[in-house]
Amino acid sequence: MKKNTIATLAAMKANGEKISQLTCYDYTTARLVDAAGINTVLVGDSLGMTMQGYEDTLPVTMEEMIVYGRSVGRACKDAFVILDMPFMSYQVSVQQAVENAGRFMKECRANAVKLEGGKTVCPQIQAITACGIPVCAHIGMTPQSVNSFGGFKVQGRGEANARRVLEDALAVEAAGAFMVVLECVPPKLAALITKKTKMITIGIGAGAGCDGQVLVYQDMLGLNGDFVPKFVKQFAHFGEAFQEAFGAYDAEVKAGTFPAPEQTYAKSDCSDEFLAQLDAEY
Numbered sequence: 001m002k003k004n005t006i007a008t009l010a011a012m013k014a015n016g017e018k019i020s021q022l023t024c025y026d027y028t029t030a031r032l033v034d035a036a037g038i039n040t041v042l043v044g045d046s047l048g049m050t051m052q053g054y055e056d057t058l059p060v061t062m063e064e065m066i067v068y069g070r071s072v073g074r075a076c077k078d079a080f081v082i083l084d085m086p087f088m089s090y091q092v093s094v095q096q097a098v099e100n101a102g103r104f105m106k107e108c109r110a111n112a113v114k115l116e117g118g119k120t121v122c123p124q125i126q127a128i129t130a131c132g133i134p135v136c137a138h139i140g141m142t143p144q145s146v147n148s149f150g151g152f153k154v155q156g157r158g159e160a161n162a163r164r165v166l167e168d169a170l171a172v173e174a175a176g177a178f179m180v181v182l183e184c185v186p187p188k189l190a191a192l193i194t195k196k197t198k199m200i201t202i203g204i205g206a207g208a209g210c211d212g213q214v215l216v217y218q219d220m221l222g223l224n225g226d227f228v229p230k231f232v233k234q235f236a237h238f239g240e241a242f243q244e245a246f247g248a249y250d251a252e253v254k255a256g257t258f259p260a261p262e263q264t265y266a267k268s269d270c271s272d273e274f275l276a277q278l279d280a281e282y
């Protein structure tokens with residue numbers, strides 16, 4: 001497969017080919033995602049929850065994003081890598097947004113950055129894209145605004161809200177975004193936005209009418225325990241498989257059956273005589 005770029009992704013939209021995206025935060029998983037042929041990888045600030053155990057994404061810092069982002073950047077040969085700008089790394093000023101987007105490109109070899117918000121962040125999108133950095137916008141349910149929404153709730157319900165979400169999409173497009181994540185938006189509204197814009201629309205909880213889909217990889221692999229959001233499909237149940245394997249290891253260590261002779265370096269041992277001499281000397 002060849003490297004996904006802003007041009008190949010735009011061509012996919014133009015040809016009506018669907019685009020796959022998964023979140024990813026570490027080298028090992030990113031290699032597998034890349035080898036599977038996933039078009040775009042998002043180093044999402046969801047890592048605050050999935051990798052760090054916070055309740056929401058707000059505590060995540062630029063320094064943390066850079067550590068995870070670098071690992072993913074090193075692993076992805078073909079996938080297009082997007083790094084998520086964390087809470088308060090772009091809202092304060094346009095200058096702050098440009099500087100931090102630039103850090104992602106220089107320090108992680110990202111292909112694009114993502115930031116949350118509609119009309120209110122258009123000056124930031126305009127300034128970042130003017131530096132030659134592709135921007136993926138993110139509208140609808142934007143997790144960094146969880147406190148304003150009063151929880152992780154569907155957005156764009158009702159006529160006024162639907163209009164607001166559509167206008168946000170058109171505004172971020174006019175500001176220069178090449179892609180937009182539509183999160184927890186009703187499916188017909190998401191399909192309408194997809195029809196009205198040249199941006200690539202990536203849905204999460206936004207129905208099949210988007211140009212592509214994204215899921216958090218722990219969710220789709222069934223690694224997150226019992227809570228499964230409505231929009232998630234579990235493509236595997238690795239949580240149970242992991243726990244079973246950890247349990248089997250625990251049992252073998254405690255029984256003394258691991259390691260077995262084939263997992264040791266027995267051929268490199270000294271003679272029994274020499275070891276007996278060492279035993280006597282010390």
Ligand code: KIV
Pocket residue numbers: 023042043044045046047084138181183204214215216
């Ligand atoms: O942070 C993230 O992983 C995201 C996706 C869920 C779209 O923003």
